[in-house]
Amino acid sequence: MSRKLTLREMVIGGCRFFHYLLRGGLFNVNLEVTKRCNARCDFCDYWKEAPAEELADYVPVLRRLQPLSVSLTGGEPLLRKDLAEIVASLRRNFGFLVIGLITNGWLLTPDRGRELWEAGLDELSISLDYLDERHDRERGLPGLTRHILAVIPALKEAGVKVCFNLVIKKGNYREIPAFLERAAALGVRVSLSTYNCWRTGNDRHMLGPEDLPALQKVLAYAKDFKRHRDTLASSDFYLDHVSEFFRNRGVAGCTAGLNWVQVTPDGMIKRCSDQPVACHYTHWRPDRFGPTDCRRCWYACRGAAQEPWTFRRFLELSREALL
Template identity: 25%
Template sequence: MPEDGVPLQPTEDLLTTPEIIRLAKLLAASGVTRIRLTGGEPLLRRDLVELAAGLRGIPGIESVGVTTNGITLQRKLLALQQAGIDRLNVSLDTLKPDKFAHITRRQGFTRVMSSILEAQALGFTPLKINCVVQRHFNLDEIEDFVAFTEKHAVDVRFIEWMPFDSNRWNDETFVPFSEMMQIIQTKFPAVEKLRDGANDTSKAFHVPGFRGQFGFITSMSEHFCGSCNRLRLTADGNLKVCLFGNTEVSLRDAMRSNIVDKDIRDIVDVAVKRKKFALGGHGDMYGLSKAKNRPMILIGG
């Protein structure tokens, strides 16, 4: 979230639940099998449970997940599980309550941790913790996050800090995967590599004997663009075929102009075929840091 926030969009600019379901059916018919609801904060959507149930009932959709800050998650966990949500990601950049309050500008650490523990008790698998690592902020905590996996069946994912509008990215604060791994191996020399799936975005590891595991999303230092099979649909209905690309196609406007499903599928196909080879066509992380794009809160990830 940019320090000065982002302008709230009028409700009429956002996709309605029937519009989301329609697009999900079209994408499922084209081979999409997994959907993740992100944000912003998806739990702020009043009909999230109904939306999740609708998505889970679409033929071809095998999994529906949610990425959340966890603040209000605990009281909604059972309803989300009953609606068919089977994958949870909780964003948590620190295990220290005072540091949590500093970066989020609010109290709530205890509620987030309670949500994680309750989700674990309810059997959510996988249950992932997303941690964006920055030098001088939380690099000193990555050993603690790995230690957390000893007794908790969670997948901690250390995410390289990526440049987006208003997040003040700089290479002095950026920490590459190789440096994080070196720190962890010094503390946990027995760490082992786990097998990654064909389209996984995370390099997975674990410490033998620990219940959970950890991994790295290395978008900046070792990008995985060649195997990326993700599409993003923003809350206002724009299709982004690349997280880092600034090219968007409005599927909302297409639907509201009353075009038929086949034409919408054609729009998606053309957009996918125009996807740049890597990093949205920006060359490297320094070129990416100068590019214009939405703030991450308006993209979802």
Template identity: 25%
Template sequence: MVADKYGRQVTNLRVSLTQRCDLECFYCHREGQERSSLEMTPEEIFRIASIGVEYGISKIKLTGGEPLLRGDLEDIVRLLSSLPNIVEVSMVTNARQLNYERAVELKRSGLSRININLPSVKEVTYREIVGRDIGDALRGVESAVDAKLLPVKLNMVLLKGLNSDEVEDMMRYAKKVGAILQLIELEPIKRGSLFYNKYHHPLDQIEREISSKASSVKVRYSMQMRKVYTVNGLEVEIVRPVENPEFCKHCTKMRLTSDGKLKPCLMTQENLLDILSPMRRGESIEVLRRIFMDAVYMRRPYYTYGKNQARIIGGSS
């Protein structure tokens, strides 16, 4: 297992499968990636991931865009789950394309669990945020639960003035379907300061209210010291990526963009390393391993102790 210059081990690989999506959520950061139509084949994804496994990667999360738009998604999952020492292959999706049959097939292919981006359970709010009706998304949530892609986690990014007053509604829904709720702070990626200041909703007050009702709390030490509260049998996880040195201090992730670039940090575009082009040129495995290790050594905490003022990426407006 390898570590970067700050002693942080790299055990998780986030693989963006495509930049295509069936939604246009205005707050989406697209994993911090610039738009690109280039996509890796299942075999290329497998080869790059296998290099990561050599250096200690044990968990893989598939992201996008929308991963379900890949017709070969099951093949990708099957290949990745066959890698030695991989203990989990999971996925982030909006679930709109997920019916029960496909959920079962993904489970059979080796998908362990699923995170579903669901900004609201109210029809009007959901449509305002993503521009579509909510029905397909809710059916996708039910399909994931019924197919035992567990635990199903619902990702709710808090947006001031839009869904910030709907946390209790989401908590009731998550408990009803048997999911875990993740409340996520809006990240200042690819948006200017005006946008960020307009929609960013601090989690402090919400967390205090949840904490006051919780019967227990645990800390996920391997996941940026996140707190998970249990409220009437429902687990609510608080995700604070902004101005949070702990988020960076305990980061274990390497990212792979859909066009084949290693991305050591979500929050910056300054240190991308292309591994797909050398692979397609036929470079040796030694060269590819060196590129992976170079990416590991380029990792540095974006927010650091004593210097943790939020930096707004994407301009000043």
């Protein structure tokens, strides 16, 4: 059974809750620390973009935006040799900030993971869609899956909190139960996110109407699995909208720009990763973006930001940072 929250978790969660209520601001910032990428994913076009200027210090950016959490992304963030310094600087300056990192894992070593963890990282997320060479092929990095699975034990031994980010696709959704079991055996959590073909037009990974009955069974299994194990990080709120997304090719009610934003390596603000640049961070105001009728995605970052706020949710946020 899932364990109860400890007193320490409740105190930290409560502090974050009241700090956020009193201060306001954004729930999350997806911070691209680089556009460079060493992967060649067939469902992503970031690696095709020209390199952008990269700031050395993102403290002024987050001081302006005041988020509850930040996800360091790319491109491939581990290409930044000063990444540990970036994490340490954020940790020194923002006591309540939850700091996550998303990597494809190719450059990840036990020493690098330990360095980032000791710098103040709260969670190290590794993209992994399959447990075999299919993941390598789709990422354009032969041997990637083997490398990821090999480095996990040393990371866990060092105390690093690791999470696999799995993108739900036509080729892997039936394997999610087995994936969860393998992750549980490794002591790694799993976050699910839906595939989206809007940017690239590559719809071969999209689930069709014929997949929905089986998908519903997989999601029901995942929710039941979550009630008995601490492996699945995705909320019921998020999972409850996954079938809707694939059925309707979208989910209404996006809050991008209102309680979460995207920041480019050079400090420009975007409503989300799929929208154009709106302004430099120095020109950011909380009312910079109004409501949007966009419904094209159901990414995990969107679902987390849109989940209704309750005190229990903030306690669980604390738990996420400590598991």
